Amino acid sequence: MTELKQLLDEAAGPEPAVIDADVTADLARGQRALRRRRLTGVASGAVATALVVGVAWSVLPTGMNNGAPDPATHTTKTPAPVKTTPKDFRSLPRDTRKPPVIPAQQVPLVANTTPFPGVITCDLIPQGWVARVTVTAAQGGGWEQQELSDPSLTNPKQYHGATFTLVIRQTELIDEGEGPTVDKYSTPWTKLPKVPAGKYQAVTSGVPGSPNGRQEVYIKPDKSTRIVGISNKAYNLAWDMDTLLRFAGSCHYKK
Known part of the structure; x- marks a missing residue:
């Protein structure tokens, strides 16, 4: 067994040296891949939730709002404005006649x-x-x-x-x-x-x-x-x- 491993090592050649920079780069790539997978999972969940809510909303019975009946709508007639007459001197009838005629001579x-x-x-x-x-x-x-x-x-x-x-x-x-x-x-x-x-x-x-x-x-x-x-x-x-x-x-x- 020991001889076989020795023969394989000799065939592969010497093992390349691993430096700190290679380890750091590999670690950064792994963290980015992990974040992408998490974001993809959250987005997929949101879309799925929206689809479920949309389907549920579409099958609600008419007149229901989130499980409660819509408020009743009534057509109300707006009353006509009532005209009020101001009760002051400006609303009183005016005497537009000319002043009385006074004779030039007194009646004796x-x-x-x-x-x-x-x-x-x-x-x-x-x-x-x-x-x-x-x-x-x-x-x-x-x-x-x-x-x-x-x-x-x-x-x-x-x-x-x-x-x-x-x-x-x-x-x-x-x-x-x-x-x-x-x-x-x-x-x-x-x-x-x-x-x-x-x-x-x-x-x-x-x-x-x-x-x-x-x-x-x-x-x-x-x-x-x-x-x-x-x-x-x-x-x-x-x-x-x-x-x-x-x-x-x-x-x-x-x-």
Whole structure:
């Protein structure tokens, strides 16, 4: 046996020397081959998993999402938007009519020869005007109201509503603990500033000399608590304040 091994060694020749570099290279090649095999195995496993998941997903029953039913879908109708109207002054209707026509000349005051109907009369009257009772004592809770207007006025609408009438009201001083007062005022009559109105002293919303005679005047024509209230709303009278005070000074309760 020993002789045979010796004969073979002699035939093969001397064994080549192995250096460290050859060993290192062989080791590196072996590690790279091992990594390639591992990566190939992971990729193959991922592909196989994907195929299995894909097949399973494709055979799931309709309406199932990962084992749970899909949420129900309903067709909902969107309600139409509701238009809201702003409730401020910009939404209020506007009066687009032209201002009332004011005559260039005042309607003159003339002597009244026919007493007014009702409990109050005046010794003067706008020329051509007539008086009528518009609120009786029963309707007014014990008070009466009269209106003066021009019966020949052909187009009262040009004066915007009730602005072509002169109103006379029956009222009275009432004492609620602070002294006798007249309606629309909280200050006692004796403390209110007065202006002359004929032979009477009057409380008024305007001042003598004002060109605007569309004002209110209150007179106390006797020693009783009775008051005559006069409201001039008539643009077509074209009165100034002095003319209104002169007319008010001619009014009184009938005896």
